[in-house]
Amino acid sequence: MPGQATEAQPSDRRPSDRRRFLAAGAAAVGAATVGQLALAGTARAADPTLPSGVFTLGVASGDPLPDGVVLWTRLAPDPLNGGGMPDRAVDVAWQVAEDPRFRRIVRQGTAQALPALGHSVHVDVRGLRPHREYWYRFRAADQISPAGRTRTAPSPHAATPLRLALASCQNWQHGYFTPYADMAEQDPDAVLFIGDYIYESTPAATGPRRHEGSGEPYSLVQYRNRYAQYHTDPDLARMHAQAPWIVTFDDHEVDNDWAGEIPQDPDKQPHDAFVARLTAAYQAYYEHMPVRATAVPNGPHIKMYRSLDFGSLARLQVLDTRQYRSDQVTTQEAAQNPLLTMLGAEQKQWLLDGLRRSPARWNLIGSQIMMAETDRLAGPGKLWFYDAWDGYQAERNELMAEFAQVRNPVVLSGDRHLTMISDLKRDFADPSSPVVGAEFVGTSISSNGDQDQAAFHAEFDPLVPDNPHWKLLDAHRGYHLFDIDRGGIDAQVRIVDTVVQPRSAARTLARLRVENGRPGVELV
8 A cells, every 4th residue: 555664763773853854755665556657658747847867877776575675766967966956855756567668567656856865766665576577667757767677585485596696896986887787697686785886085087987076075965976976887877777786885985994983094084074974975875775764874873784585595684894893903912802893782693693593595694894814924923904804803703603503604795806705714713623604705896997917816826825715816807696596506706808998898707606504615
């Protein structure tokens, strides 16, 4: 039935009045009769106060459930200059159909694009059938959006095979987002984007593309412009319109290497100024992502960790490894402090509960940063990568102990701008320690550009004897593709030849497999 849905609150904090207002505008859930809205075949009056070209940023869907999915768009006729919309609410009609020609419409209604949300639209559609393809579109006055395709998750007890793509780290200035052209051809059921959707870096003239603006984003309008620029990439826009995305952020959506409410450079960004930056960055993030109203920010706080089930086959728990972490340390001794946390107490308990109660064959964990050890010192001694889980040794050890009791844990990570596929060890300090899981660190979409492969291997190959859990290292740009069924996970490392040109050939660099009931990963 048509109406508003009440979303669960994102934390135990009482939401502010502002947040209640934003959430009310965001939770547009409904189903109208088929005759109530006809986007095709019926003329709609033009609105002379509405600029032309409002759907420049395309459409997207996300967070699939067995009976629903989030639909997204943002009205932005002048996307790089604040959006260009009038300062008023705009009614936006939406439709969901069982066919690409919209002859069999199953859900439709109207949402409002509000100035307070950058004229973004988030429609939480329910009442759909499990494991089905649907097509969707929007209309504002007489303007109709491009059509998108989405998929619902399987029913709770189904063991339907799943094709999942893993992507991260897309720096506009380092290259074109060419891996998405190949990803679209591979037709995944869903995309897990694990962080660094935008980069906050200052515009530079040395790369194949240049960031908009004149400096780093700090204000809401500046972050909106940066996100809008990224959404205009044609390969990214196509992939958003082809499959549902499951997203979370890492550091560059705000500021490099930030932790909690601590910036990378506290001497240059006082606490109050950085909290204001967090507030702007979180709101812009919500405005540009296909996520539910549970993610509406509450000032400098946003709820992004969440769990999605794909029938009885897979549970995906998506982490937030930035907002609740202790500040990074710089020494081995400090990294072993048991008081340090990556997840915070509440999120850690949620993760453990989700793993312990999971009915799924595969327990997938989306972690923005690498969980396996990186010993960067050849020979005796250790030199850890402190921004990743290496800097939070006690909490990682606790998770590894838990993984030993969990069915088929597999971690999906990003951040490193390289492919690094590893076994997860119960205790990385003990070479004889048992393997308790597998980790796929996906390479970047474009960050680091066309990397010098010889230089990369000259740096990392000497470290392999000190990191025997590593199974594959590579520094090409691309993404990972997983075909998951009850018997195992077949993984492909898909790479492109170049990202400094708008088009590139793509290929499978390597194939790997994780067997049901056998912890770890092997090259095929």
